[in-house]
Amino acid sequence: MQNNIFSGLFVGQNLVTLKEVGSTNNFLKELLSNSKPVAEGTVIMAESQYAGRGQQQNRWFSEAGKNLTFSLLLKPVFLPLMQQFELTRVVSLGVVSALQQATGLPMQIKWPNDIYYGDKKLGGILIENLVQGGQIRNSVIGIGLNINQLDFPADLPGAVSLRQILHRDYDLKIILAEICSHTEAWYLKLKAGKVSEIRKQYLHTLYRLNQAGYFKADELVFKGTITGVRDNGLLIIDTETGEKEFNLKQIQFLINHIPR
Numbered sequence: 001m002q003n004n005i006f007s008g009l010f011v012g013q014n015l016v017t018l019k020e021v022g023s024t025n026n027f028l029k030e031l032l033s034n035s036k037p038v039a040e041g042t043v044i045m046a047e048s049q050y051a052g053r054g055q056q057q058n059r060w061f062s063e064a065g066k067n068l069t070f071s072l073l074l075k076p077v078f079l080p081l082m083q084q085f086e087l088t089r090v091v092s093l094g095v096v097s098a099l100q101q102a103t104g105l106p107m108q109i110k111w112p113n114d115i116y117y118g119d120k121k122l123g124g125i126l127i128e129n130l131v132q133g134g135q136i137r138n139s140v141i142g143i144g145l146n147i148n149q150l151d152f153p154a155d156l157p158g159a160v161s162l163r164q165i166l167h168r169d170y171d172l173k174i175i176l177a178e179i180c181s182h183t184e185a186w187y188l189k190l191k192a193g194k195v196s197e198i199r200k201q202y203l204h205t206l207y208r209l210n211q212a213g214y215f216k217a218d219e220l221v222f223k224g225t226i227t228g229v230r231d232n233g234l235l236i237i238d239t240e241t242g243e244k245e246f247n248l249k250q251i252q253f254l255i256n257h258i259p260r
């Protein structure tokens, strides 16, 4: 299907819109497991998800019809498995640059791929790579962004929407088209081997880079400063007991923490 607001070469050119689904990531994975080939750049968008999934087995909640919940298919067969974090970088950069352009607001990437405005979470990304014969055959990239939702449950105090920040409604398809075009541009840079430009821009956009703050790991709260991200995606934090590296399961950012 050709959609004229989708200006890229392939991302978003095949757009499937669903009224309601469990999870767009699961829907796309099921589509891939059927025998018919699915074109790279296919986007599955849902008005409502009843079993939306987040990082680390969390649920993703989104009010029906108010926000963007979609999954995008990439086929980065050119990318060595060891470099799969580059995908996280390009997709996060695609989302951030699209949102910055659409709103004029400065957005940041909270490591590894949360989308932040100030200290609040605007959205998140769930990438599921399907590996076959040592290659990433399919990458299912699920993106959830809070756009027009006005209220969030009390147990999600860190969430924010564009509507809450800018006091206006956004057309979901227009924002989606912007994200598709920016993500495609960053992905094509990766395909062209421009890895150092991608890493530089990812660091430049990183939330809390070079700022002292509090973190929690192994039930221990400590002060530290993010100084970088390893090529493989591990987060580097300079602590009072030296430089340490963390993966997503090991570290928690503490926001507004007051030391005792």
Ligand code: BTN
Binding pocket: 022, 023, 024, 025, 026, 049, 051, 052, 053, 054, 055, 056, 058, 060, 068, 069, 070, 071, 114, 123, 124, 125, 126, 141, 142, 143, 144, 145
């Ligand atoms: C996170 O935990 O921050 C990642 C959230 C990812 C949510 C999106 S919504 C569309 C896609 N389908 C899902 O079930 N999850 C992702």
